[in-house]
Amino acid sequence: MFVAKVVGKVISTQKSEHLLGAKLLIIKPVDDNYNTIEDDAVVAVDTVGAGYGEYVLIAWGHSFCSEKQISADLCIVGIVDEIQRE
Known part of the structure; x- marks a missing residue:
């Protein structure tokens, strides 16, 4: 999984x-400082109701998406409220 911005x-x-019926969002992965990685925009299927500008958790790989009966390789599976690091 990885964190991205819608x-x-x-x-x-x-x-x-x-x-x-699937909502398709354009996402960009982010680095450790929450800066988007400009050249890596991809499309993911939204399963949680995410919106523009939100940081989201991405499941990458067919296994999660097929479990939810979604035909995709990238699924948005969470909206990030906060990330804590030490």
Whole structure:
């Protein structure tokens, strides 16, 4: 898993039946200082109701998404409230 920031959304009227009703968001991974990594924008399926500008937890890999019966490799599985480091 990794942390990313929601930077946009994708609107698609024609898509696979496995994505019908799915909310697609554009995310960018962040570094240790919460700065987005500019060249790495990707699309993820939102399973938790995330919105623009929020930091989110990303499950990467088909196993989680297929468990939820979502046809995707990246799923947003949490909204980050706070990250604590020592």
